[in-house]
Amino acid sequence: MAKLRIATFNINGIRSRLPALLQWLAREAPDIVCLQELKAVDSAFPVEPLRDAGYGSIWQGQSAWNGVAILAKGEAPLESRRGLPGFEADTHSRYLEAVVSGMVVASVYLPNGNPQPGPKFDYKLAWFDHLIAHAAKLFKSGHPVVLAGDFNVVPTDEDIYNPRSWLKDALLQPESRERYQRLLAQGWTDAVRTHFGDERVYTFWDYFRRHWDTNSGLRIDHLLLSAELAPRLRDAGVDRWVRGEPHASDHAPTWVELEMVAGRRKRNG
Template sequence: MKIATWNVNSIKSRLPHVTAYLKEVSPDVLLLQEIKCLEENFPQNDIEDLGYNLAIVGQKTYNGVAILSKYPIEVEQRTLPGDSTDEQARYLEAIIGNIRVASIYLPNGNPIDTEKFTYKLAWMDRLFAHVQTLLTYEETLVLGGDYNVCPTDDDVYDPDGFACDALCHPETRARFRKLCYLGLTDALRAQHPQLGLYTFWDYQAGCWNKDQGLRIDHLLLSPQAADRLEASGVDKGQRGKEKPSDHTPVWCTLKD
């Protein structure tokens, strides 16, 4: 089963790219983030016509996550547990066949001297608590999405320049490490340890042409999923297309 994750930065703006990707790459499951629309405004027919089922948690103008799958989707969670007052559309969890997947859009957290960073850290604490519970099920679990975390200096083109950014802040990285130390495997790093492996290039200052990127999109695997890991990669070419998302897809393939 091929599972991909992609922050599309508006499904309305990126629909031609998404449908082309589904036709050309044909992932079994595609996790989307930052769809930036309500569920009723999602281009459902365009996706279903390509043979995909959908689950969507939308929000007007901001955030929003979705799961596209060639197989039936059984939704388990439409919000991240732990805070009933949180109305931001950032988490969607489902069972697809014998695999549990989640589409995650973790808060950016900038500027760090505001409540946005506090919210990010609290959100990561909630994610840690929930994943602790999920791992007790001993299932094949894939947690994919835009984590807005560069785990190490190897994942950012300018470590010094980003040292105080919320994506690289010591508190952010500590929480990400704590999450991984539960027993999760970073699917991309497990097979691609080299430097310069990025998933995001800012629209500003010619970052794409200069390859000044960040690795902030991740697929984290439970031990049961890691045992099935066959391949992983970054579909970098999507970022070079006309009017692209600033992110590009990350994928992994699990053995049957």
């Protein structure tokens, strides 16, 4: 059985953090990577350095904020969708979907929603509703699917170091959490939580109040597996060392490892 590692990483600016991205790719060698918050227009995406590192890529950029990409080791992802159906008026680059290694892989960057209440929170909930509708169709398709990205939702109080100081934040609001649970209720497996059980695990540490130094983190980067893939989950983790590097993103790469049926995965090289 072949092993396949899928990672999600909110890079928080791909131009300034390209060396860190390349260092992580060289050290950890994930097979598929979903990136968020590129903060770069399409023409500024570093396609050549990534190709030199062994990764094919597709991307949807946006100036100064947002932006998503999918990387694949030794192959070019085959784009199947950009943007959510029924939400064509949305001008933000937040959803990119491709076929990679026989799977449908989506890079998701859900809106932050702050400050709330207000129009940004309303947009977050509307975007979430469209994601839920599209995810239902993907799940019912029977295809192997991974939804990976920064969902900007802390699912439960067990996914944050201390909820008290975040009670007004959009990431913890009942409306945000209810939508995440509604998404899981379709049948998706939250791979990181499934693997770690009751163990505390974080994927994001903001830049304030020494939160990284004191491990005061949140779990907001998720990888959701369809019914076909969930039984193949073998491992999961967070590459915390990346967050500890100088000038790091406030997120750390988060990953799952799947055991794939022989012949399902395209071989590299």
